[in-house]
Amino acid sequence: MAVCTAVVLCATGLLGGTATAAQRSPDPAPPPDGDARHLDEVRKEIEGLYRTAERATEDYNAAEEQVQLQQKKIVQLARTIDSGQQRLAALKRRAGALASAQYRTGGIPPEARLLLSPDPESFLANADLTRKGQQAVKGVISQLTHLQRDLQGYAQDAGHRWGQLDADRKKKDAARTEINDRIDAAKKLESRLAAKEKERLRKLEDDQALLAQQKWLDSGALKDITGKASEQGKKAISYATSQIGKDYVWGAVGPDTFDCSGLTLRSWQAAGRTIPRTSQEQWRQLPRVALKDMRPGDLIIYFSDASHVGMYVGDGAIVHAPRPGRQVTLTGAGSMPILGVVRPDGDPAR
Structure with missing residues (x-):
């Protein structure tokens, strides 16, 4: 799973670094300021x-x-x-x-x-x-x-x-x-927006996420994260990543569409664990772990109001349901402001 994830992440640029000229598509001419x-x-x-x-x-x-x-x-x-x-x-x-x-x-x-x-x-x-x-x-x-x-x-x-x-x-x-x-x-x-502007808008969103991810990586956060997924964590990751490409719909808990906490809820149910429905309750009720102790399968809670959640899959990435108009996808774990990490399958000391 980690090797497969790393390949996907490198291909999409989630791990940061610089792509070669052969890998990168020519950039369109920059728009006026x-x-x-x-x-x-x-x-x-x-x-x-x-x-x-x-x-x-x-x-x-x-x-x-x-x-x-x-x-x-x-x-x-x-x-x-x-x-x-x-x-x-x-x-x-x-x-x-x-x-x-x-x-x-x-x-x-x-x-x-x-x-x-x-x-x-x-x-x-x-x-x-x-x-x-x-x-x-x-x-x-x-x-x-x-x-x-x-x-x-x-x-x-x-x-x-x-x-x-x-x-x-x-x-x-x-x-x-x-x-x-x-x-x-x-x-x-x-x-x-015109079609070209929509395309540029999406690229701008991706660039902002990548910039935030790069800052997170540059902080050295990832070098201390070496935890391995538990058996239940592997099952939760398998379910979550198999939903990639499905549409975000608010209030949805699958099987065809998801919102952010609906995806994490169903993923851990598939692994045999029942967790709270909302990201706020997941943050409030589940055992918390330090970022350095994070392992694949843990949930990263985002923003100061705990209003977004993604599942850490390893190699500095999460799988999550982003927002309306987008699909379940992999993105950088540091692409949004991190509030903290919770572990659905055990004691935070484990």
């Missing part, structure tokens, strides 16, 4: 719009996860309440039967029944049974009281869950609106 500045401004604006959309996508994913959780909890509570109500009805029937039995005795105190009884010995023999009956009545009343209190609590919890579900749905809808607005704005900006 004014055009270059204009295109770079467009690139920055488009990048900003897609970054906002990506943050909103992770918000959407988190809200969607909460909606599903609240729905499951409400269903569980409904079943618990239904079962409790059936038990309550059974206890009420039992309490009624015990009350009827007491009524049939005439409600006379035990001392009086002893004095009036023609057969005191028989009465005393049954006294223990009487006491047990009274204890049974008290037990049923106690159960009824506790069950009614529990049902009240379940009902209040269900009401809270419904309120939370409504709030999560509103968050989800707001995030969806923001995502669509930002993506539409970015697409409109791109649509105003």
Whole structure:
């Protein structure tokens, strides 16, 4: 895997360095400075719009996860309440039967029944049974009281869950609106460019990523990274790299399209590990490792808000789902600002 990855990375320039003249296509004539500045401004604006959309996508994913959780909890509570109500009805029937039995005795105190009884010995023999009956009545009343209190609590919890579900749905809808607005704005900006400008814009994006990667490599970060992938890590990498070329779609978790955290989620599921849905939760919940201890299969979390994630595949590269309009691809691990590294398959000390 490492050799294959290295070949791909060298061919695409992800490891930095200088390609030979024979390998490099002739560069088009440089555009006038004014055009270059204009295109770079467009690139920055488009990048900003897609970054906002990506943050909103992770918000959407988190809200969607909460909606599903609240729905499951409400269903569980409904079943618990239904079962409790059936038990309550059974206890009420039992309490009624015990009350009827007491009524049939005439409600006379035990001392009086002893004095009036023609057969005191028989009465005393049954006294223990009487006491047990009274204890049974008290037990049923106690159960009824506790069950009614529990049902009240379940009902209040269900009401809270419904309120939370409504709030999560509103968050989800707001995030969806923001995502669509930002993506539409970015697409409109791109649509105003001529075909040659679009080509130059893509090259400008690639050049910026390569420049950032080269700075990262020049910092010496890669020389200390020598870790080998675990068996599960190899499976996760195999799945992730087999998705290369598939479209990025926000909120998608495969099998045909992915967003950034959808790709890492499915890749590690294929390796037998369940990890959180969003990049923020992956950063928050998974064990963190130092960059120098990173190994293939680990997840690199990007940007200060943890809104992007890629999987390290070795040789200074990640596989990731970049943004709308792009496909799952390999790129330099240092091509974006690194927040940190997490390891889905174990203790950070390993």
